[in-house]
Amino acid sequence: MTESDSATAPRVSEKGxxxxxxxxxxxxxxxxxxxDDLDLDVDPGERVVIIGPSGSGKTTILRVIMTLxxxxxxxxxxxxxxxxxxxxxxTPANEKRIRxxxxxxxxxxxxxNLFPHMSALENITLAPVKVHGVARDxxxxxxxxxxxxVGLAKHANHTPGELSGGQKQRVAIARSLATxxxxxxxxxxxxxxxxxxxxxxxxxxxxxxxxxxxxxxLVTHEMGFxxxxxxxxxxxxxxxxxxSGTPSQIMNEPEHERTRSFxxxxxxx
Amino acid sequence: xxxxxxxxxxxxxxxEGAWFTVQILGYSFVLGVFLSLVFGVLRLSDNRIxxxxxxxxxxxxxxxxxxxxxxxxxxAVPILMGLPQANLTLLASIALGLNMGxxxxxxxxxxxxxxxxxxxxxxxxxxxxxxxxLRHIILPQAMxxxxxxxxxxxxxILKGTALVSLIGLVDLTGAExxxxxxxxxxxxxxxxxxxxxxxxxxxxxxxxIAQAINLLFRRFEARIDARFESRKGEIAPVEDAIGASx
Amino acid sequence: MxxxxxxxxxxxxxxxxxxxxxxxxxxxxxxxxxxxxxxxxTRELTFGTDVxxxxxxxxxxxxxxxxxxxxxxxxxxxxxxxVYGFILxxxxxxxLALGRRSQSRWISWPVSGFIEFVRSTPLLIQLYFLFFxxxxxxxxxxxxxxxxxxGLGIHYATYCSEAYxxxxxxxxxxxxxxxxxxxxxxxxxxxxxxxxxxIPNALPALGNYxxxxxxxxxxxxxxxxxxxxxxATTVRGRDFRPIEPFLMIGVGFLLVSxxxxxxxxxxxxxxxxxxx
Numbered sequence: 001m002t003e004s005d006s007a008t009a010p011r012v013s014e015k016g017x018x019x020x021x022x023x024x025x026x027x028x029x030x031x032x033x034x035x036d037d038l039d040l041d042v043d044p045g046e047r048v049v050i051i052g053p054s055g056s057g058k059t060t061i062l063r064v065i066m067t068l069x070x071x072x073x074x075x076x077x078x079x080x081x082x083x084x085x086x087x088x089x090x091t092p093a094n095e096k097r098i099r100x101x102x103x104x105x106x107x108x109x110x111x112x113n114l115f116p117h118m119s120a121l122e123n124i125t126l127a128p129v130k131v132h133g134v135a136r137d138x139x140x141x142x143x144x145x146x147x148x149x150v151g152l153a154k155h156a157n158h159t160p161g162e163l164s165g166g167q168k169q170r171v172a173i174a175r176s177l178a179t180x181x182x183x184x185x186x187x188x189x190x191x192x193x194x195x196x197x198x199x200x201x202x203x204x205x206x207x208x209x210x211x212x213x214x215x216x217x218l219v220t221h222e223m224g225f226x227x228x229x230x231x232x233x234x235x236x237x238x239x240x241x242x243x244s245g246t247p248s249q250i251m252n253e254p255e256h257e258r259t260r261s262f263x264x265x266x267x268x269x
Numbered sequence: 270x271x272x273x274x275x276x277x278x279x280x281x282x283x284x285e286g287a288w289f290t291v292q293i294l295g296y297s298f299v300l301g302v303f304l305s306l307v308f309g310v311l312r313l314s315d316n317r318i319x320x321x322x323x324x325x326x327x328x329x330x331x332x333x334x335x336x337x338x339x340x341x342x343x344x345a346v347p348i349l350m351g352l353p354q355a356n357l358t359l360l361a362s363i364a365l366g367l368n369m370g371x372x373x374x375x376x377x378x379x380x381x382x383x384x385x386x387x388x389x390x391x392x393x394x395x396x397x398x399x400x401x402x403l404r405h406i407i408l409p410q411a412m413x414x415x416x417x418x419x420x421x422x423x424x425x426i427l428k429g430t431a432l433v434s435l436i437g438l439v440d441l442t443g444a445e446x447x448x449x450x451x452x453x454x455x456x457x458x459x460x461x462x463x464x465x466x467x468x469x470x471x472x473x474x475x476x477x478i479a480q481a482i483n484l485l486f487r488r489f490e491a492r493i494d495a496r497f498e499s500r501k502g503e504i505a506p507v508e509d510a511i512g513a514s515x
Numbered sequence: 516m517x518x519x520x521x522x523x524x525x526x527x528x529x530x531x532x533x534x535x536x537x538x539x540x541x542x543x544x545x546x547x548x549x550x551x552x553x554x555x556x557t558r559e560l561t562f563g564t565d566v567x568x569x570x571x572x573x574x575x576x577x578x579x580x581x582x583x584x585x586x587x588x589x590x591x592x593x594x595x596x597x598v599y600g601f602i603l604x605x606x607x608x609x610x611l612a613l614g615r616r617s618q619s620r621w622i623s624w625p626v627s628g629f630i631e632f633v634r635s636t637p638l639l640i641q642l643y644f645l646f647f648x649x650x651x652x653x654x655x656x657x658x659x660x661x662x663x664x665x666g667l668g669i670h671y672a673t674y675c676s677e678a679y680x681x682x683x684x685x686x687x688x689x690x691x692x693x694x695x696x697x698x699x700x701x702x703x704x705x706x707x708x709x710x711x712x713x714i715p716n717a718l719p720a721l722g723n724y725x726x727x728x729x730x731x732x733x734x735x736x737x738x739x740x741x742x743x744x745x746x747a748t749t750v751r752g753r754d755f756r757p758i759e760p761f762l763m764i765g766v767g768f769l770l771v772s773x774x775x776x777x778x779x780x781x782x783x784x785x786x787x788x789x790x791x
Contacts, residue, residue, distance in 0.1 A: 068390050103396045113391035117409045117496040126405065127395035157500040179395065332772040334730035336744065337765045344757035349573065424635055431637035435737060442639060465652035468644035472636045479635035 017045040017215040018079035018104060018182035020065065025074035027057075027064055034060045036239030038074070044182075047209055047216045049226040049247075052236035053262055058219045061236070062185040065217070066107045067098055078104055078183060103131065106181035106214075110188040112168040114160040120147065120171045121156040124178045132179060139178070146174035150204050166197030170204050177208070184208075186218040198222070205229065221266055227251060235259045275470055276459040279448045286444025287474055290430050293358060293440060297365035297426055304330075304370025305419075309377025310403065323374070330371025336432050339364045343436040361433045369426050376418045380411035412493045420486035424479045431475075445471045549598070556595020557660060560588050560741040562749045568756050579759050582750060586763060589746035596663045596740065597729045603668025604728070605721065608675025612683070615676060634673045639734055642666040646738040663735035667728055674724050682717030683709060715786045722779040726772050733764075743767065 020042040027035035034057035042048050050058045063069045065076060067083070076083045083101045084093050093101075115123050124143040128134040134142075147153045150170040160168055169189055176184060186205070190198045202225050209216060209229045220226065226233055226247055233250040235242040235258075243255050254260050275283070304326075311323035342364040347355045384407050392402040434443035445467050452461045532538055566581035614626035633641070646662035649655045657665065686709055694704040736744035747760035 066394055068393055099396060099398075102393075105394075107394040109387060109391065109394075111387055113385075113387035115388065115391070115406055115410075119500045122500075127397065130401055130405070131396050131398075159497055159499055161497055162499055176394065328773060328776070329769065332769045332776060333765060334733055334768045334772075336731075336733050337747075337761060337768055340744075340747070341761045341765055344751065345761050348758060428635075428637040428639075431639045432734075434639075442637070445640075463648070463651040465644065465648035468640055468648040472632070472640050472644070475636040475640065476632055 016180065016182060016213045019044045019077075020183055020215060020217065021075075021077040022061075022065075023075045023077075025064065025076065026072045027060055027069060028072060033239050035064070035071070038240065040234070040241065042183075042215055042217060044079075045213055045215055047229055047231045048218070048234060049230040049232070050217065050219045050234045050236050051221070051223075051226070051250075051262070051266075052242075056237045057239055058236045059187055062107065062187050062217060062219060065183070066105055066185055067102055103179070104182040105185065106176035106179055106183070107185040107187065108169070108172050108176050108189050110192050112160070112165075112172045112192075114168055114172055114175070116160050119157045119159055120152065120163070120174075123160075123171060124175045127175070127179050143174070143178060146177055147171070149207070150174050151200070164197060165193045166200045169193065169201045173201075173204055173208070177212075181214060183215045183217070186216065186220070188219050188221070190220065190222060223251065223263070223267055235262070237262075273466055273469065275448075275462055275466065278459065279462075282444050282448045282451075283441060283471065283474060286439055286441040286447075287478065289438070289444075290427070290440040290442075291478065293362055293365070293430050293433060293438070294423075294427055296358075296362035297369060297430070298423060300362060300366025301369025301373055301422075301426065304366065305373025305377050308370060308374035309381065312374060312378045313381060327371045327374045330367050331375075333368070335365070335368050335429050336435070338368060339432050339436060357436065357438060361436065361438060365426055365429050368429065369422060372422050372425075373419065376415055376422065377411070380413075380415035381407055383414045384410045409493070409496065413490070416486055416490045416493065420483060423482050423486070427475070427479060427482065441471060441474060552591070552595045552598055555588075555591035556599075558588070558592070560585075560592065560746075562589070562746055562753075568754055568759070573758060575756075575759065578756070579763060582760065582763065585750075586743070586746055586760075586767065589741065589743045590767065592660075592740060593729070593732045593735070593742035596660060596667060596735060596742065597725070597732045600664045600667030600732070601671065601725050601728050603664065604671035604675050604724070607668060607672035609679055611672055611676035612679035615680065616683070630673045630676055633670055638666060638670045638731055639737060641670060642734060642738050659735065659739045659741075662738055663732065663740050667732060670731075671724050671728050674727075675721060678717045678720035678724065679713065681720065682713035682715075685716045686712045718786065719779050719783040722775070722782065726775045726779070729775075730768060730772060 020040070022038055022040040025035050025038040025040075026033075038061070040061070050061060052058045060069060064071050065078075065083070071084060075085060075089070078101050081087070081101050082089050082093070083098065085091060086093055086097055114120075115126070118126065121140060121143050124146060125136070125139040128139040128142070129136055144153060144156060147156055150173060152167060152170055152174070155163060155167060155171075160171070163171065173189075189205070190201050193201065202222060205218075205225070206229055208214075218226075218230075230247050232244060233247050234244040235250060235254070235256070237258055242259055243250065250259065251263060254263060308323045308326055311319050312327065314320050314323070339361060342360045343357060346360065347353050388406050388410065389402065392406050397406070430440055431442040433440050434446065437443075439447065449462075449464060449467045451457060562585045566578050568575045568578040611626060611630055614622050615630065617623045617626070642662060645657055645666050646659065649657065690708055690712065691704070694708050699708070733742055733744035735742050736748060739745075743764045747764050750760040751757045
């Protein structure tokens with residue numbers, strides 16, 4: 001998956017991660033401008049945490065990278081491969097092209113979105129087998145390894161209905177890891193969990209950040225986690241990046257008043 | 270009360286008719302389910318023209334009276350298409366199937382819409398094709414919502430099969446007429462029964478078939494529900510898996 | 516989101532629905548409609564035409580036009596049976612729904628059984644039973660129209676009872692509890708709290724059953740009702756033209772049921788807006 005002769009495959013670093021480059025990205029829902037001429041660069045293997053007020057559009061950043069929403073204008077590049085354009089960089093992409101580049105991106109959702117009619121293992125092996133042509137045995141073995149890594153090997157045959165929120169989210173993480181993506185997106189993955197279950201998921205994320213090599217972009221309110229794991233924290237508000245820096249820079253010495261007040265409000269809990 | 274029961278030979282005739290009823294129900298059902306799937310999905314297409322065509326079909330198929338459609342298929346279509354020898358059973362099945370498809374498409378569409386958006390988004394994130402998403406993710410979950418009304422619809426089609434007796438096919442209703450009128454023949458042997466007794470017997474027979482359909486659908490629903498529960502079976506020992514990869 | 520108790524009376528004095536002139540105008544118009552329908556629908560019709568169809572054409576427009584008056588007459592019979600049958604269904608269906616909800620097993624089981632039996636079996640056989648069957652075994656003799664109206668009424672009463680049941684079940688449990696807390700009599704609970712909320716929810720389904728009843732009413736021709744199917748088969752038999760009459764009534768049905776279905780959908784949307 002990480003080595004490919006196809007000229008359209010995003011170039012990944014030797015560690016299996018790809019850069020994400022967003023240029024002049026605009027996205028509006030009706031009159032509501034959510035992404036306003038956005039520029040964002042993420043290096044291969046970088047861990048970027050995006051913070052900001054609710055409704056500021058930070059989730060939309062992840063969603064347009066995952067192509068759940070389409071951008072109105074601008075460009076997004078994964079590695080060296082444009083996502084919304086053909087290889088020449090200007091012709092709008094067709095569905096085939098989008099699928100090619102998208103196969104290198106994975107996402108974990110706030111509400112898990114596991115397939116309820118499949119077991120944990122089946123959830124994990126579906127994409128490798130059906131989309132990436134991996135043999136079933138190999139996929140199941142890899143899937144069991146991932147389940148073991150997230151601490152849920154015993155639950156391989158359980159369906160999501162029988163799992164707790166934290167367990168579901170860990171399965172969801174394993175599911176997106178199974179396709180070995182070069183870029184992983186995490187959309188408020190602990191926000192829907194009961195407080196006592198948040199820790200187990202954050203633990204898994206930390207393990208991935210330490211061992212794994214993929215580029216990670218996370219939208220989260222978990223500041224402690226951001227401080228430990230992030231290479232860079234980006235403050236996002238009203239469609240634009242307000243400021244960006246290392247965790248200690250942003251959290252201890254924010255430049256903008258809005259960042260300050262936001263952090264105060266979030267850290268007050 | 271033996272007064273309510275028919276003669277064995279009469280029952281035999283009715284059972285032959287009932288068998289034909291089940292057959293024509295089967296043909297109509299197959300066509301109906303096929304049309305329902307196709308047009309139910311097309312109704313949700315991104316393409317406006319495709320959506321419009323699908324809507325036209327479902328509106329037409331639901332708006333027309335089944336008996337009128339049956340008569341048009343049986344009497345008008347062969348002449349319009351220049352096929353006077355066309356198979357009446359086939360035409361009747363097509364009429365009933367077309368009718369069923371209109372209602373079934375709405376059921377399928379409703380079922381697909383009932384699946385949460387997050388399932389679609391997860392499928393996109395995993396890069397499944399649209400067909401894969403429909404087959405593996407959406408439809409299996411939509412089934413829970415689709416099956417009960419589909420069962421009711423199938424029973425409605427069962428009731429519709431009685432209409433084919435009016436175009437000369439010998440289903441259960443047609444067999445009733447033959448058996449009852451056969452009592453007027455001078456060669457008739459056995460007890461003669463009133464029309465009321467015949468009607469009641471036939472009603473009961475339809476009722477039995479309907480309950481059988483109900484049972485089949487319930488079984489199917491239970492099988493679908495089972496998919497949402499944990500799998501039985503051995504899990505491969507984790508130690509081996511880890512040892513092999515490291 | 517819980518629904519408001521939208522039916523409870525405001526404290527302000529307002530004109531009861533019975534005092535408003537619109538109500539009476541509507542009632543009078545409706546009764547007049549029923550009477551006209553009855554007069555038109557109970558005529559004994561024969562269908563004759565002076566225009567001979569052209570045997571060389573598959574579709575003969577002047578011929579079709581000449582058939583329209585007869586078709587309209589036949590329509591009045593079919594419409595008559597549909598409307599009267601539906602009125603019976605709406606009333607009978609309500610009692611069936613109540614019977615099904617009865618606390619007593621002696622009532623609810625037979626009623627449920629009856630509903631299930633009638634719903635699962637063909638209307639055609641039920642019509643045969645009412646018209647031929649009863650006449651053969653009892654002193655009861657129904658005319659064709661009577662048997663059709665009775666048959667439609669009973670058959671669709673079972674559907675309507677389901678619609679009422681769904682409507683009643685859709686009223687939030689809290690409404691019942693509030694009524695108990697206010698110590699309302701059962702009759703008051705029903706007439707002032709439950710039914711006013713249940714009926715709007717049931718209306719779209721009832722409307723659909725009216726349209727369905729209209730499409731089923733032509734079955735009456737199997738028991739000699741001189742409605743639209745009788746018109747079509749008579750014309751076909753007499754003039755040997757199967758295409759025009761059947762397509763005419765086919766289009767006729769579409770012309771009625773498509774706008775009706777559209778109206779019902781609009782009604783459904785308006786009702787769901789009010790509920791929120």
